[in-house]
Amino acid sequence: MNPENLKYSKEHEWARVEGSTVVVGITQFAAEQLGDVVYVDLPEAGSDIEQFGKFGEIESVKTVSDLFSPVGGKIVEVNDSVKDSPEKVNEDTYGEGWLLKIEISDPGQLDALMDAAGYESLTAE
């Protein structure tokens, strides 16, 4: 269920490396735990974020959770379409439901993330 080509954080965010840019979103597991997402609060493009730093909030019919970035760097693009259509986070978690694109400050940060198998064993607990 979790794509093999992604990296995962223990805070249930995924990271997809595209050159020097990393696309970030929340995992399918997180989306299912949250239930129907109704609101996503994202930062402005252009700001800096630290690895595992809080970058926003996500609200579902059940709860509100903080969002933590799996990598640090400069936020180059924000998916504004999920602000208007938060259901994308549930419906296409690893596609149109992406949240940020970050120009990673140090690719070594990726070593602190899990692969799909590692994340699967985390969520199986």
Add this chain to the structure above:
Amino acid sequence: MTTSNTANELDRRLLMDRSVPGRTAVTLPPSDVPEQDMPQESLLRDDLPLPEVSQLEVIRYFSLLSQLNFSIDTNFYPLGSCTMKYNPKLNDAMASLPGFAGIHPNQPSDQVQGAVQLMHELQELLGDLTGLPGVSLAPLAGAQGEYAGLLIARAYHASRNDSARTVALIPDSAHGTNPASAAMAGLEVVTVPSASDGNVDVNALRDLADERTAVFMLTLPSTLGLFEPSILEITQIVHDAGGLVYADGANLNALLGIAKLGDLGFDICHSNLHKTFSTPHGGGGPGSGPVMVTDELAKFLPEPVATRNGDSYTLSEPESSIGKINGFHGSFGILVRAYTYIRAMGRDGLKSAAENAIINANYIQSQLKDSFDLAADRYCMHETVLSASRQKKRGVKGLDIAKRLLDHGIHAPTMYFPLIVDEALMVEPTETESKETLDHFIEVMRQIDDEITSDPETVQTAPHTLPVTRLDEAAAARKPYLRWQG
């Protein structure tokens, strides 16, 4: 089950859609005074589109609507953390007395001595019950009580020129209002983790409490329905760091007559009169959230505070008051109800209410622990937090179980709170329910658990007997209609 049957048969047309031109509810006698001309047209509104219906239709319409209410007067309502106890009708009778109901909030105190005396006596009673003798009845709800309490904490630190204290420490199990109130009061929220047994992680608290700590907010018993065994150590840690300790009184029902928050080291608390002191909730409200403080903090209380001078009573502003937090005196009609409840129950009665609330919750917990996981497998206080994690593995969520309960005429427990419990179902029976009602609830919960194995779809698609079935909460939150669409 009368509610649901009536609802299914209910004529769903709105009153406006029942209108027939010329039909009236009341026929007035012919006028016996000369007719006067209407004012000039520019001063008049257009005709209002009012429904034209007979008196019987109006009565029938509203009577049927009222039967759709799901309330403590009609059904078991184990909504955790809300203390949905019975609201004695005596309370309403007293609040309806013309001397209370007919007075105006702008009347001078000397014309309404009885009302001010009642406020003063209620302050004394709440101060005594909580062990925090400084009381203001002004806050209109629990969250406003929190807000007032936090402003008092800030004012206290500011009065000591200790202005670097800007942090509110709040456990991860707290009600959402705690961080919201703290943020609104201009404090920075820092989360204190819970230990695996559901208690505050005392070591983490020790690391976090420092010269920036303004206040530590704690709900006691906790939102997991558990008494905090290290409470004396906790309040000591915060005091040693120079901070104040705030008690969210949401769960005060479990402590009445048994333990006083002031004795446990708390400096400030609020009490939700609409929970602990049997005044109505929600649509039956309004709420009321008096704030109680130590003698030392009393000078910061929000005004007005009722004071006694010999045989006369006045409303006054404490010396260094944080000011007014609403227009008048708080929810006065609710204060009358809470006062009536406390006086009718007496000290022993309140203690026995707390004891029975605790026994009822533990009875449910002990009877359901084989079918449902517990957030913490130990004696609870006035509420028990079940987890539907076992049921989730069979494809049915806590939400589905809550909806299925509605089919059985039982209000859903609080769901998905506290946030730290997977598939939480928080059950608070209160002391006012009989053993027969508790047994019925237990039986229904076991039935639903069996049904999850035998016929999960019926649970997943519940409710089946209510006038509306599964509402699209996500659509309502994503695309709310904020204006009348008619």
